[in-house]
Amino acid sequence: MSQPQYKTIVDHIKNQIDVGTLTVQDKLPSERQLSDQFDASRITAREALLQLEKEGIIYRLNRRGWFVSPTRLTYDPTSPATFNEIIKQQQRTGTTTPLSTELSEAPSEVAQVMGLSEGSPVYLIRRLRCVDERPILLEHIYVDANLCPGLLKHDFSQSLTGIFKEHYQKGVTRTDVTMYPTSLDAEDASSLHVSPGSPCLEIRRCRFTEENQVLEYDLEFWRHDAVELKLSFEHQ
Amino acid sequence: MSQPQYKTIVDHIKNQIDVGTLTVQDKLPSERQLSDQFDASRITAREALLQLEKEGIIYRLNRRGWFVSPTRLTYDPTSPATFNEIIKQQQRTGTTTPLSTELSEAPSEVAQVMGLSEGSPVYLIRRLRCVDERPILLEHIYVDANLCPGLLKHDFSQSLTGIFKEHYQKGVTRTDVTMYPTSLDAEDASSLHVSPGSPCLEIRRCRFTEENQVLEYDLEFWRHDAVELKLSFEHQ
DNA sequence: TCTTTAATCTGGTTTATACCAGATTAACAA
């Protein structure tokens, strides 16, 4: 019935969170402090922390320490509500930071999904979205350049949907979504201020106009511990 | 520009999979063999393997070794298609194994979701679902005992929806779904034949009848690397 | 007071070693 030593540390920290000794955004003791406290090696303490991270209970900031995760943002991928609306509903504060915008050529994979030929001109917009100061979502947005000429002159800290509607009279009538858990490569991890290889939820979203053209193709990388997807649907 | 050593091993294995030297279900060299091959410590080799596991590219069988992950099963949570239908569509083979069935009392959390009072009689069915011999989904299904008397005498290797329809004339008109990435506790991990703490995708599904009663409440634990969710919807 | 600098703290990565327990396999006995 004996359990591994790292499990003891895991349970101890979980308990501290349950009883409120540790609360949201609190900094945990450092790996070295924990290993002293439990008379274990640093690797064992780290093992426990990595376990809690996998469960989404704690997270780390690069070389700054380990912290208790905030509650997950509840998000309905089928809802037309914008990111900012969702955040306000849940009494959070949100910010959107454009990281880069460029006119480039569609990579083969992207071209295929968008129904374009490889190398077609596409705008690529990279944005970082934060909730309560914490980066939780990285977006790579591809837009057919022929569909929205001059797109890059707009302000991308706002809703893209709004820009499409207002300046190009284009709305979305259908969306295809694919999602799966994976992990972040070095560059994306760096953008989200997490360690390379951190787990994430990848969501690919393809939005179509009434004319069945692909208006945008989004690659979204969510912190795995920051979001909970919730949807409801009727059957016939 | 130098990268950590474990990254070199990660890249090497990824490349082997790309070029086909390693293919689906193949066994990888053991941790000790890899550490010899790359002149690294076993911990470094293991670090690389854990990284690949997080990405969903490889998986491990307890004390048996590391293997290349099969392609993900594509699954539409809004589709009325049964598990077996989905699997057949994708040219896979599936099996369903009931692990346990019992009549018990609703835990407070479950009772709340199902709109029952705590301790109400509920059936709890635990099933394991495999694709191509590999366990990928563990289900905990709660059913209001008053709604489906005598439920446990049926065969749960079949579709539950079918049982509800055939024997109780009950159909589902609405489903609420919640999903988020987390990790498995020791017991659930053991059922799925994976190591405790392995990452997973947890899906909670609540199905309602026309009378707005909760017919069943499912807790699903998917191997994080075994599934890809795909859905499509129209906007008005 | 403000800024620069140096010391210190934290996680990130790595080596070498060890022992355990389950899984597999080879050897052996019936």
Place this chain on the structure above:
DNA sequence: TTGTTAATCTGGTATAAACCAGATTAAAGA
């Protein structure tokens, strides 16, 4: 041939010790 047993292989867990590179903080200088 079959069943049992023992050796071996594999991952699972753990210790001790290092060094590195950002992040933070305290100290020193302007």
